[in-house]
Amino acid sequence: MRCVEARREVCKTAREIYEARLVPGTWGNVSALVDDLMVITPSGMDYGTLSHEDMVVVDLEGRVVEGFFKPSVETVLHLAIYKNRPDIKGIVHVHSPYATAFAVARRPIPIILEETAQAVGHEIPVAPYAHCGTEELAENVVKTLENNKKAVLLANHGLIAGDVSPSAALNVCYIAERTAMITFYAQHLGNINVLSSDDIKYLHEKFKTYGQSKDK
Numbered sequence: 001m002r003c004v005e006a007r008r009e010v011c012k013t014a015r016e017i018y019e020a021r022l023v024p025g026t027w028g029n030v031s032a033l034v035d036d037l038m039v040i041t042p043s044g045m046d047y048g049t050l051s052h053e054d055m056v057v058v059d060l061e062g063r064v065v066e067g068f069f070k071p072s073v074e075t076v077l078h079l080a081i082y083k084n085r086p087d088i089k090g091i092v093h094v095h096s097p098y099a100t101a102f103a104v105a106r107r108p109i110p111i112i113l114e115e116t117a118q119a120v121g122h123e124i125p126v127a128p129y130a131h132c133g134t135e136e137l138a139e140n141v142v143k144t145l146e147n148n149k150k151a152v153l154l155a156n157h158g159l160i161a162g163d164v165s166p167s168a169a170l171n172v173c174y175i176a177e178r179t180a181m182i183t184f185y186a187q188h189l190g191n192i193n194v195l196s197s198d199d200i201k202y203l204h205e206k207f208k209t210y211g212q213s214k215d216k
């Protein structure tokens with residue numbers, strides 16, 4: 001079996017988006033890129049019972065290389081992002097409620113928290129609407145992700161994030177969802193205050209070296 005480590009991480013992340021209620025039922029999908037192969041969740045299967053053996057491996061044209069099931073309906077979207085963004089190695093797509101509310105209102109999620117500035121680093125814009133699973137949606141998302149963005153909203157649909165791994169992309173989804181929720185509540189209290197572009201830049205740069213150094 002190929003890409004065993006990536007299969008495990010994709011499977012674990014898919015189970016987590018379900019358990020954390022970032023998706024209802026079998027919606028949402030997760031993938032990882034390993035050289036010129038993509039490991040992706042199968043289409044329409046119950047995340048609660050998924051095993052790493054159920055993940056599907058496809059080539060960069062979307063042809064199934066290994067797996068018993070059909071790959072996710074958003075395979076075209078995931079492949080388009082990897083082809084256009086060599087820095088992205090893991091993608092998570094969810095339908096979490098607060099981020100999706102912004103996607104329905106077609107309003108970007110603003111940078112109102114330090115953690116949003118640190119881990120995302122940009123306002124999360126809305127990609128124009130297109131039907132799920134289409135080339136048109138893939139084109140809209142790739143275009144909206146320009147300038148090294150990590151996440152975009154899909155109009156009337158949900159949220160997609162890409163980062164160095166599926167677990168890093170999941171973290172971006174959690175922060176986007178939490179930022180959308182807090183924006184929603186803060187607006188009910190009166191007005192929201194976004195961080196300045198200088199503060200965002202400072203926080204985002206500093207976060208890159210945050211944590212424990214392996215050298216010490």
Ligand SMILES: [Zn+2]
Binds near residue numbers: 094
């Ligand atoms: Zn979706």
